[in-house]
Amino acid sequence: MSEPSRTFPGTGSIEVIVGSMYSGKTEELIRRLRRAQIARQRVEIFKPGIDDRYARDAIVSHSELRIPSRSVENAADVLRHAHEAQVIGIDEGQFLGPDLVEVCEKLARMGKRVIVAGLDQDYLGRPFEPMPQLLAIAEYITKTLAICVVCGAPANRTYRKVQRGGRVVVGGAEIYEARCRRCYDLGRRAKPAAESTGEPHAKPHAARPRVRRTAAARRRRVR
Numbered sequence: 338m339s340e341p342s343r344t345f346p347g348t349g350s351i352e353v354i355v356g357s358m359y360s361g362k363t364e365e366l367i368r369r370l371r372r373a374q375i376a377r378q379r380v381e382i383f384k385p386g387i388d389d390r391y392a393r394d395a396i397v398s399h400s401e402l403r404i405p406s407r408s409v410e411n412a413a414d415v416l417r418h419a420h421e422a423q424v425i426g427i428d429e430g431q432f433l434g435p436d437l438v439e440v441c442e443k444l445a446r447m448g449k450r451v452i453v454a455g456l457d458q459d460y461l462g463r464p465f466e467p468m469p470q471l472l473a474i475a476e477y478i479t480k481t482l483a484i485c486v487v488c489g490a491p492a493n494r495t496y497r498k499v500q501r502g503g504r505v506v507v508g509g510a511e512i513y514e515a516r517c518r519r520c521y522d523l524g525r526r527a528k529p530a531a532e533s534t535g536e537p538h539a540k541p542h543a544a545r546p547r548v549r550r551t552a553a554a555r556r557r558r559v560r
């Protein structure tokens with residue numbers, strides 16, 4: 338099941354929302370938290386301090402929905418500030434490290450509703466800890482899909498357009514785009530080949546399938 342149809346206050350549960358970048362994870366997180374606020378539940382919202390792309394004191398979706406949040410450095414900070422809350426929202430869970438799993442367990446055991454959004458895969462398509470572990474222990478899982486910027490198919494991969502940095506490089510459309518499996522693989526194969534020949538301009542686009550882009554994909558590209 339993806340989302341609780343009704344919540345039982347005091348029972349405790351973990352909900353996980355995962356997908357690639359631009360798949361609407363944060364939007365879905367904000368939607369659930371707003372509903373809890375409207376129902377007059379005590380809500381605490383957290384995001385990692387590393388992610389200050391839009392604001393330091395708010396979670397902001399790519400579609401510019403926003404909700405005030407507390408910036409934290411690690412999972413222990415979440416535990417420290419969540420005692421009064423009935424509902425806890427956490428964005429970009431993949432940046433809070435392995436301790437987040439135990440913290441979410443503790444909070445759920447205290448009877449709280451915990452909702453975590455994050456990337457399920459890194460830019461190489463590898464499971465992005467601790468999201469896989471959270472998926473395993475969650476009661477409710479939602480996988481969100483973006484739209485492939487190349488062909489318009491449903492996309493579950495985050496493609497890094499530049500070759501620099503390690504696993505964590507915080508950025509937006511200048512660095513990342515959503516791609517389907519096929520276009521992701523084509524792009525990854527094209528890059529090293531172009532570089533090894535010493536071409537001044539690597540052209541990953543050359544390997545892209547000739548498929549007409551959908552209007553949604555075009556709109557996304559210009560953002």
Ligand SMILES: [Zn+2]
Binds near residue numbers: 521
């Ligand atoms: Zn594609």
